[in-house]
Amino acid sequence: MLLRGRGTSSARSATRQPRVRPEAPLRPLKERAGGFWPAPGNGSPLPGQRAGAGTRATSERQARARRVGGTALGGTPLKSPGLPERFFSASGSEFRGEWFRRRTRAARQNGGAQRPLPVARAAKKDAQKSRQEKVKEHKEKPLPRRRPLMSKPVDDVYLTWLYRRPSYGLEQAVGMLKRFQELDFTHPKQFVYINVFLDMALHKKKKVDPFSSGVALPHRFTDEVNKVLVFTENEQEAEAAREHGAAIVGGVELIKWILEDEIQADFYVAVPAIIPKLIPLRNKLRKKYPSTKRNSLGSDIPRMVQFFRECHEYSVEDESVIKTRIARLDMPTEHIIANLKTIVQDICTFKPSNFDPIVQRLVIRSSTSEGLLLNLDGILPQVEKAEEKEEEDAADEDQQKPAQESVST
Incomplete structure (x- = not known):
């Protein structure tokens, strides 16, 4: 008898694979967070697919996923991210009910609030420890020792942040501004400005409201008329x-x-x-x-x-600063000083004299020069000193009255 085929019956039987008994139809897979999970149903076909089709392909896909180690189509893991390995079976496709039972028990004990996952709980503890360690290190770490500022530099070139900002007398500052103009070859009739930094504080949280005012300068420096x-x-x-x-x-x-x-x-x-x-x-x-x-x-x-x-008008800017011009640089020094004192005295009237002076710092400059910090001695009005003298005189009179009464008796 002549045999047809690629080999003998023995060879064919040797290479023949055992027939696999068809399995029950599996439920179709549905894409969810963390992988592909079986969709609810009893084996209903996918949309557009006839009944009974895709059973073998589904079973092969599940078998291939088990062999690979718990992955579905495209290598997407079936396990939910962030859960320990002990909550899954060996194949990785079946999810145990232990985790659900544990979460339910914790929710009942906490009054309905589910406690966080073990991974999140451990991360929270680490964050708390690191925060406590940082606070402890910050307390234990000694504060950096700041070098005290020196008063006057020795050389002509120096680092400004290592020295205190120098303050100048009024006449000296005006002379320096005039000298700067000569060295820089700038316009001789440029304006002279002052920046007045104010202390607006009163009782407790009260403070002086921002104000604007006009003052008649003794020496006019412009022909403009309001x-x-x-x-x-x-x-x-x-x-x-x-x-x-x-x-x-x-x-x-x-x-x-x-x-x-x-x-x-x-x-x-x-x-x-x-x-x-x-x-x-x-x-x-x-x-x-x-x-x-x-x-x-x-x-x-x-x-x-x-x-x-x-009149010359000025106003408070940024709640505590007055920036205004007072003269021209080519004016005599005496005229510039007189205009500056007139404006400063008018500013001091907006705060009662029994408080600290309203003027904290005073800087003078020209249009093209740097600002020079002024020494306030001799610029602020002498109202406070006069009041102190009156108080001292009243105290002396009170002391003298008992002495006179004792002599008379």
Whole structure:
């Protein structure tokens, strides 16, 4: 008998694989967090697949996953991340119920709150230990010893942060600014500025509100004239205001134009008779609203107009700093010093004299030079010293009275 095929029956039987009994249909896999998990159901086919198809492919896929070591299609692990190995079977595809029982028991003991995973609990303990160690090291570590600042440098070139900032007298500082201009070949008529650093503190948490003011300097350094508006309904007062240089004079009819920004001025002056009719302008003008505190409300219109046309205005910036110009560098030194003292004395009036001086630091500079720290001795008004003398005199009188009474007896 002639045999057909690749080999004999013995060879065929030797290479033949044993027939595998078909397994029960497996439930289709559904992608979830941490891997592919069986979807709920009783072996229903996938969408678009006829009944009975894919059984062998599913079983081969599961067998291949077991051989590889618990991985599904594409090498995605079946195990949930962050869980210990003892919670899984040897194949890695079956999840034990021990973890669920333990979590449920912990939730009951904690009143419904599940306690964290062992891995997270260990990480939390490590973080607490490291934080405690850092705090302990910070307490035990000695503070770095800072080198005390030296007063005066010996050489012309030195590191500024190793020495205290030098302070100069007023005349010396003005002379240095003039010398800087000559060495730098800058404009000789540049402006001179001052930066005044203020102490606004009062009782406890109270403090001085930021303010703005105008002062008449003894020596003018610019030809600019401020624009003054006068509110009055009296024809004689209006004529006097125009004669003394008021830019705009009028009554209630100006309110509409001011609210619409058709009319603007540097200062607003009014007489007491018209002030009740100007209430709509209070929010618009704010600090420029006429008031007796700013000397912009009164009956002496010629004096007020002349003062505000030539006065120098300054205001507080950043809640505690005043930056303003006071003179030109080509002016005589005496004129620059007089203007500076006038402004500083006006600033000191905004804080009661029984507190610390409102001026903490004073820096003078020109448009092109560095700032020079001034020594405040001789610049601040001597109000505090006069009060101290009065208190000492009163104490001496109290001591003398008992002595006189004893002599008389």
